[in-house]
Amino acid sequence: MNRAPLGLRIAAAAGLLFLHLPLALIFLYAFTTEERSYQFPPPGYTLEWFAVAWNRPDIWAALGLSVRVAATATAIALVLGTLAAAAVARSRFFGRDSVTLLIILPIALPGIVTGIALRSAYSLADIPFSFWTIVVGHATFCIVVVYNNAVARLRRTSGSLVEASMDLGADGFQTFRHVVLPQLSTALLAGGMLAFALSFDEVIVTTFTAGQQTTLPIWMLSELIRPRQRPVTNVVAAMVIAVTFLPILAAYYLTRDGDRIAGQGK
Amino acid sequence: MTDPAALSAVRFRGVSRHFGATRAVDGVDLDIAPGAFFAMLGPSGSGKTTCLRLIAGFEQPDAGSIEIFGAPMTGVPPYRRSVNTVFQDYALFPHMTVGANVAYGPMVRGVPRAEREARARELLALVALSGFEDRRPAQLSGGQRQRVALARALINEPKVLLLDEPLGALDLKLREQMQVELKSLQRRLGITFVFVTHDQSEALSMADRIAVFNEGRIVQVGAPDEVYERPQTRFVADFVGGSNVVEPDAAERLGLPRGLYSLRPEKIRLGEIGFAGTVETTLYQGAQRRVVVAVGSDRLAVVAPAERGPLPVGSAVRLFVPPGAAHRMEG
Numbered sequence: 001m002n003r004a005p006l007g008l009r010i011a012a013a014a015g016l017l018f019l020h021l022p023l024a025l026i027f028l029y030a031f032t033t034e035e036r037s038y039q040f041p042p043p044g045y046t047l048e049w050f051a052v053a054w055n056r057p058d059i060w061a062a063l064g065l066s067v068r069v070a071a072t073a074t075a076i077a078l079v080l081g082t083l084a085a086a087a088v089a090r091s092r093f094f095g096r097d098s099v100t101l102l103i104i105l106p107i108a109l110p111g112i113v114t115g116i117a118l119r120s121a122y123s124l125a126d127i128p129f130s131f132w133t134i135v136v137g138h139a140t141f142c143i144v145v146v147y148n149n150a151v152a153r154l155r156r157t158s159g160s161l162v163e164a165s166m167d168l169g170a171d172g173f174q175t176f177r178h179v180v181l182p183q184l185s186t187a188l189l190a191g192g193m194l195a196f197a198l199s200f201d202e203v204i205v206t207t208f209t210a211g212q213q214t215t216l217p218i219w220m221l222s223e224l225i226r227p228r229q230r231p232v233t234n235v236v237a238a239m240v241i242a243v244t245f246l247p248i249l250a251a252y253y254l255t256r257d258g259d260r261i262a263g264q265g266k
Numbered sequence: 267m268t269d270p271a272a273l274s275a276v277r278f279r280g281v282s283r284h285f286g287a288t289r290a291v292d293g294v295d296l297d298i299a300p301g302a303f304f305a306m307l308g309p310s311g312s313g314k315t316t317c318l319r320l321i322a323g324f325e326q327p328d329a330g331s332i333e334i335f336g337a338p339m340t341g342v343p344p345y346r347r348s349v350n351t352v353f354q355d356y357a358l359f360p361h362m363t364v365g366a367n368v369a370y371g372p373m374v375r376g377v378p379r380a381e382r383e384a385r386a387r388e389l390l391a392l393v394a395l396s397g398f399e400d401r402r403p404a405q406l407s408g409g410q411r412q413r414v415a416l417a418r419a420l421i422n423e424p425k426v427l428l429l430d431e432p433l434g435a436l437d438l439k440l441r442e443q444m445q446v447e448l449k450s451l452q453r454r455l456g457i458t459f460v461f462v463t464h465d466q467s468e469a470l471s472m473a474d475r476i477a478v479f480n481e482g483r484i485v486q487v488g489a490p491d492e493v494y495e496r497p498q499t500r501f502v503a504d505f506v507g508g509s510n511v512v513e514p515d516a517a518e519r520l521g522l523p524r525g526l527y528s529l530r531p532e533k534i535r536l537g538e539i540g541f542a543g544t545v546e547t548t549l550y551q552g553a554q555r556r557v558v559v560a561v562g563s564d565r566l567a568v569v570a571p572a573e574r575g576p577l578p579v580g581s582a583v584r585l586f587v588p589p590g591a592a593h594r595m596e597g
Binding site: 158160161163164165166167168169170171174178179182183 | 322323324343344345349350351353354355357358359360361370371373374375418419422
């Protein structure tokens with residue numbers, strides 16, 4: 001194994017430091033005794049903010065809403081994303097490439113555009129803001145994540161597996177259940193986790209589609225403006241990092257060794 | 267077998283299958299007798315694999331009709347046909363054990379677990395893989411995977427077993443061994459086997475009947491020796507065993523009545539009498555030498571036994587074409 005040149009190693013270390021030092025500061029100031037302004041180094045360390053955060057009902061409400069939105073958006077994305085992937089990967093039809101582009105577009109589109117578009121659509125259709133308006137907003141980009149994972153796996157799965165199943169007497173549903181779904185399972189799990197993480201920390205689309213409701217990221221944004229009990233925000237941020245990082249890590253490990261072509265047993 | 271009223275295992279009447287402008291299968295009539303070991307032989311893109319997929323039900327004909335043991339197959343999906351397939355890439359389910367792979371057919375048909383597992387053990391014994399039930403396909407060698415695919419396809423007791431290039435992925439020694447095993451398996455089970463191959467020697471040694479495909483059509487059907495000895499067209503003569511195709515002008519120079527002939531390289535004798543020629547290329551093949559001899563403006567491939575000694579390029583030889591060696595073909 002070749003060692004990278006010194007300059008490159010310094011640059012990489014600097015890059016990593018730049019990306020991760022702010023995250024470390026979030027954790028550090030969750031323990032500070034100074035609640036109004038941040039100074040370095042913190043004047044003292046305490047665990048009281050964890051207790052404070054634990055006893056704040058507004059945090060629990062925001063967390064509950066965020067979890068419910070993320071779970072629902074992910075569930076919708078799993079169903080629709082898988083169906084779309086199956087259609088695109090397995091068959092050829094008129095306008096297939098356009099459909100592919102339309103499915104992927106929401107993740108390339110700036111969140112602010114998606115947000116404004118949904119907000120105008122809701123007001124035009126006289127739909128009041130609710131839990132479901134947030135869910136629909138999040139589902140637009142969650143579907144993309146699931147779709148991308150599923151379509152990549154389907155392309156790597158040998159088409160003759162499906163034919164073999166049908167040949168042996170399984171109808172479409174049995175083939176899906178016994179052959180296609182097991183092939184897709186890790187890809188769907190990974191896609192679902194990524195979708196959950198994306199939804200859980202989404203701010204931009206949510207501000208346009210939430211009305212009076214507060215998801216956890218929105219709560220944090222509004223909390224930063226207030227000068228009291230600022231470390232509570234850091235406590236919550238640290239929790240959010242944990243909640244979103246673990247699924248992404250799991251998703252990475254689940255899809256990492258899926259690179260061989262399933263069913264090409266030669 | 268020759269009685270036209272007898273029920274065919276597989277019957278094609280005017281079957282066509284087009285992909286865009288490509289006529290993959292173009293007006294094919296075909297009768298496969300029950301219990302036959304039938305080979306569909308042809309170069310890639312000749313329509314043989316599409317024909318196999320039409321029998322399996324993965325493709326539907328654009329024109330014509332297909333019957334399996336007298337039952338029309340129009341609109342019948344693959345899972346309702348008493349036909350099973352051994353796929354070219356074996357298509358074993360990678361997430362299942364060998365035992366579960368073999369038991370898949372009975373499983374989707376709702377056969378109780380104990381019964382289907384016993385049946386899978388029987389089939390694995392049939393292909394000499396007893397004790398492999400709990401392995402994964404990824405842990406098997408190529409030859410073992412093929413046996414699993416075979417056992418899985420046979421467990422439903424199909425009336426017709428389809429094999430798509432069954433030996434294509436195996437090395438030479440294993441291929442020869444599997445040829446013998448497939449042949450004896452077919453004889454024991456009495457099931458109609460239909461296999462697709464582009465390898466003429468495989469078709470000649472395994473099948474009892476061969477259909478030669480070219481450009482979506484069947485150009486000749488017959489017993490192996492018939493197809494080999496008496497090719498009907500220039501394509502068959504050339505594709506099956508690399509015969510000399512003798513053009514009408516050249517036929518006259520060889521003292522034959524004017525016409526198109528197939529002349530097997532192994533039927534020409536190198537000796538003291540006959541037409542004078544010079545060796546142009548020589549190819550040592552172990553037991554024999556394949557040489558191309560120029561006789562005037564004509565080129566003839568000749569197979570000579572190796573013990574005849576080396577035939578250096580440029581050496582003068584004499585060719586003797588025994589009477590009846592050349593077979594006259596249609597157009």
